[in-house]
Amino acid sequence: MKKSILATGLLVGLLTACSSGGGGERNTLTTVTFGDWSSFDPAYCYDSACGEVLQNTLDTLFFYDGDSPRDLVPQLAAELPTVENGGISEDGRVYRVRLREGAKFSDGSPITPEDVEYSLERMMVYSTDVGPAGLLLEPLLGSAAPVRADGEVGYEAIDKAIEVEGDTVVFTLAKPFAPFLEVLAGYWGSIYSKSAAVEAGDWSGTANDWEEFNNLEQAESKLNGGPLGSGPFTIERYDVGTSVILQRNNNYYKEPAQLERVIILSVNEEGTRIQQLQAGDADMASPNAITPSQLPTVRKIEGVTVEQRPSLSLTAFLMNWNIDGSGTGYLGSGRLDGRGIPANFFSDENVRRGIAYAFDYDAYVNDVLQGNGRQQNTILLEGLPGADESQRYSQDLDRAREAFQAAWNGEVWENGFTLPVFFNSGNTSRQRGLEILKQNLESLNPKFRVEVRELQFSQILSQGAAGKMTLWFAGWGADFADPHSFAQPFYESHGTYAQNIRYSDPAMDRLISEAIASTNQDRRVELYRQIATRGFEEVVMVPLTQSLNTYVTRDNVQGRVMNPMFAGDYFYPISKQ
Incomplete structure (x- = not known):
């Protein structure tokens, strides 16, 4: 406990010294x-x-x-x-x-x-x-x-x-x-x-x-605190769940960074993040740390600039086909009796199809994202070879009702279910998206009950890897600008999200293997279109949107590079006036 108090005191003192005029000192950058x-x-x-x-x-x-x-x-x-x-x-x-x-x-x-x-x-x-x-x-x-x-x-x-x-x-x-x-x-x-x-x-x-x-x-792991590296910064201190402080690497083999220190603050309340930008206690916000609904407010802050760039990222509802219910209570009764769901609830394509046609995509894009994104229901995003907008789900409550009536030989419709669904802490857009889904599903049948729950991002990652999640609002940014960067993680048996949802299809694996090994670009595009179509028709998951990346920066910050392939920000070229 003493270590925790001392660390917090040190952080407060450091931040206080850096809290005037856009994060304070010219050589210290604070991002939320x-x-x-x-x-x-x-x-x-x-x-x-x-x-x-x-x-x-x-x-x-x-x-x-x-x-x-x-x-x-x-x-x-x-x-x-x-x-x-x-x-x-x-x-x-x-x-x-x-x-x-x-x-x-x-x-x-x-x-x-x-x-x-x-x-x-x-x-x-x-x-x-x-x-x-x-x-x-x-x-x-x-x-x-x-x-x-x-x-x-x-x-x-x-x-x-x-x-x-x-x-x-x-x-x-x-x-x-x-x-x-x-x-x-x-x-x-x-x-x-x-x-x-x-x-x-x-x-x-x-x-x-x-x-x-x-x-x-x-x-x-012996390296959880970070290995000895060669980047432009080093990790000066990490306060769990609160902040990371980076210090300039003065032994960098290129010109040293202009910033001496970068403070990355985790602030789960979006209103507080906005207040810090307004007060000048933060120099910028991490990409997409300000949700679209709050952008009109942020654009009015004097000395703050909002810029947007196309992303190579896809949001989706992931549905676990074989849930490990041990230790979480997420399955409730574990049966289709209105008080829970069975472990293999989402293995029935009709359940997944019901989800796909119940969701109100227009409300999410227009009301939650405020138009700062586009509906995207396959893995072939705009900007990738083979991009395709022709395959789309739409909200159709009649089709959703038909799917649920057919699911599990009619038991889903007859008995109902209680389903917990999840978003990561602080992500209000995902929270609101799940609330839209909850409203739409519960309007179909009074026996359908959806519980929107919050988890820390690290918990979603660990529980997803362990196969314990049910349905959750997830996102995936391209690892590289190629269709394979979405086909493999979502649909290949050993892909990250395919494993999370316990999905495996040998035919899909063969298509993906052929596509990545081909040296003929036209053939690769043809194969990835087949992969996208198969995933869409079987509703392996429900892709939702391709978003714009939003960058909020105070005017005295220079050199921020907005690359959709970056993990967050690359601080090396950044300086402060």
């Missing part, structure tokens, strides 16, 4: 967000909150060029590999990446090819249930399925996939994978110090102890 942070160990981090911290403290081999979601520039790499310069083999399976000279970690030690090999192999060795290892496993080992000690694919395959030859890291892919460089540009491709990790008691980098760290419980 909501929710909490799951882990700063790359093996477990797979959300934009922790991803933002990794993006600013751990560099990758490649990074995005300005605000372009497709163009890359070398970061820790010396150059972009191509077929022409010999960096990519003719068959698209071997990538040779030479490191930049002079790159170093924040303690001044040099970055070596062995650090690159260790960082990326460690991601695959850990293969955690909640982490992004699948993004590396799929191109390098041929499947996004997590590696397990008793599985068919083990450490030997990991070790062979990434090798060091002098100053060059050599990647051998299991199959051609068009967006492989984009995969390496995400925060899951972060590079950190092998020696510092091993000294902390982490994996040795050899076959001797890899099984000990395979799918290690997150609480046991």
